[in-house]
Amino acid sequence: MAILAFILITVVALSIHSEAKQEIKGNVLKVRIEWTTHSTIPPKKVLITCNTSDTFVYWEKDGIWKGNGKSLELLLKEPPDAGTYNCRSNDTHELICSQPVCVMKELPNGEIAESVLKDLKGPNDRTFFRCTANNYSGNFTCFWRSTIQDSELKFETEAWPKGTITCGEIVKDTINMNREGTEGIYSVSCKKEQNCLSTEEYKQSEMDLHVFHGGVCETHKHAFFFKDIIKPDTTECWVHQSGLLTWTPPKTWSTPYSYFGLTYQIQMVRHGREQICEVTNDALYQNGDLLACYKRECRHEKCFIRSRNRYHKSSPWSDWSAMCRNKSQRNDKSPIREDKSKIEKCRCQN
Numbered sequence: 032m033a034i035l036a037f038i039l040i041t042v043v044a045l046s047i048h049s050e051a052k053q054e055i056k057g058n059v060l061k062v063r064i065e066w067t068t069h070s071t072i073p074p075k076k077v078l079i080t081c082n083t084s085d086t087f088v089y090w091e092k093d094g095i096w097k098g099n100g101k102s103l104e105l106l107l108k109e110p111p112d113a114g115t116y117n118c119r120s121n122d123t124h125e126l127i128c129s130q131p132v133c134v135m136k137e138l139p140n141g142e143i144a145e146s147v148l149k150d151l152k153g154p155n156d157r158t159f160f161r162c163t164a165n166n167y168s169g170n171f172t173c174f175w176r177s178t179i180q181d182s183e184l185k186f187e188t189e190a191w192p193k194g195t196i197t198c199g200e201i202v203k204d205t206i207n208m209n210r211e212g213t214e215g216i217y218s219v220s221c222k223k224e225q226n227c228l229s230t231e232e233y234k235q236s237e238m239d240l241h242v243f244h245g246g247v248c249e250t251h252k253h254a255f256f257f258k259d260i261i262k263p264d265t266t267e268c269w270v271h272q273s274g275l276l277t278w279t280p281p282k283t284w285s286t287p288y289s290y291f292g293l294t295y296q297i298q299m300v301r302h303g304r305e306q307i308c309e310v311t312n313d314a315l316y317q318n319g320d321l322l323a324c325y326k327r328e329c330r331h332e333k334c335f336i337r338s339r340n341r342y343h344k345s346s347p348w349s350d351w352s353a354m355c356r357n358k359s360q361r362n363d364k365s366p367i368r369e370d371k372s373k374i375e376k377c378r379c380q381n
Contacts, residue, residue: 059131061248062107066136066144074108079130081118088127092116107134113246133248147184147244148251149176149214159251160240162221163262163347166285169223171260173238173253177215184244188219191237196223223257232256261340262347263293268336268355274327276355276377278336279320288320292341295322297377298351301332308379312341316374324377329355 060079065072080102081088090097092114097103099121107113113134118127136144148159160175177184190196204216223236235254242249268278276297285291295315297308308326316323326334335351 059133059248061133061135063135063137064107066138074106077105077107077132079103079105079116081128083127085120085127087121088118089121090116090118105132107132110134110246133243133246135248135250143249146249147177147179147242148249149178151176160253162238162253162255162260164257164260165262165264165281165283167261167291168285170220171223172218172220174216174218175240177217180215181244184215186217187241189239189241190221191239196221196236232258258340258343259345261343263338263340263349265350265352266336266338268334268352269358270329270334270355271358272330274325274330275323275374276326276329276334277321277323279322281338281349293338294341295336295338296348297326298335299328299332308377311378311380323374325374326377
């Protein structure tokens with residue numbers, strides 16, 4: 032019968048000039064190695080120990096003998112050096128315990144080398160995964176892209192502070208893959224617990240994405256205030272023959288709309304030239320969920336609308352709407368037909 036045991040891990044330096052840094056998630060030992068084209072970089076020396084009273088044990092990986100005794104010294108320099116090391120009884124060959132080991136390839140500046148994730152082109156630095164929410168409910172989605180398609184590619188997510196965020200299963204998008212099928216699109220839906228809508232945030236939430244591919248592992252971090260990741264869904268808009276432009280807030284936006292305000296921009300496109308007008312909120316006419324102002328240019332130009340959280344300018348804009356649809360006067364059954372005298376021209380902020 033196999034003896035229940037746990038692994039004691041000790042990391043030491045093979046060279047006085049470098050020290051193996053490690054991160055452990057669950058039972059996986061992650062060892063940082065400097066990834067360069069120079070072969071002079073010394074390997075990392077890692078000592079793993081099988082904590083059992085049986086001294087007659089040996090270690091193997093992939094069925095290949097690696098050494099005798101409770102402790103095994105590993106020299107890690109390249110991904111093939113990683114893997115799962117198994118401690119077995121000399122007498123019965125029964126498995127006592129296993130130690131998965133992976134390497135984290137890092138450039139001299141600390142950045143991840145040869146990431147299997149696609150850079151999403153962040154505004155300030157490399158961004159490999161993002162999180163967005165479409166309202167204040169506390170629900171949000173994180174997404175990322177892989178540069179490869181491989182059955183060995185595994186992901187895990189972790190949220191901080193512990194207990195503040197719960198996440199579901201990671202989902203792979205099999206519909207919107209690139210044509211060659213070389214990239215994978217993944218997402219996970221999460222919820223921030225006890226998300227108080229009326230109080231200011233003083234501490235960021237953090238999502239960690241752990242990537243495992245063969246003997247290589249990566250950890251990507253995304254820290255954020257919830258208000259900064261709120262990106263409204265697209266809206267619907269219409270253009271009337273008189274030049275009246277009407278639209279509604281996104282259907283998924285938090286209510287009441289008067290409390291969870293939005294700022295709107297109108298994009299006008301004609302002959303390949305575009306102009307953007309950020310609408311002054313006090314110029315908008317509102318009847319129920321319907322918003323309106325006069326933008327006569329939209330009778331002849333293509334017009335689109337997008338929105339953003341009114342009170343947090345660091346939050347992202349929504350995607351542009353589909354082109355505002357024409358609405359004839361005869362078919363216009365909107366509740367603002369009789370109030371057109373109260374509607375102003377769309378005024379743009381400076």
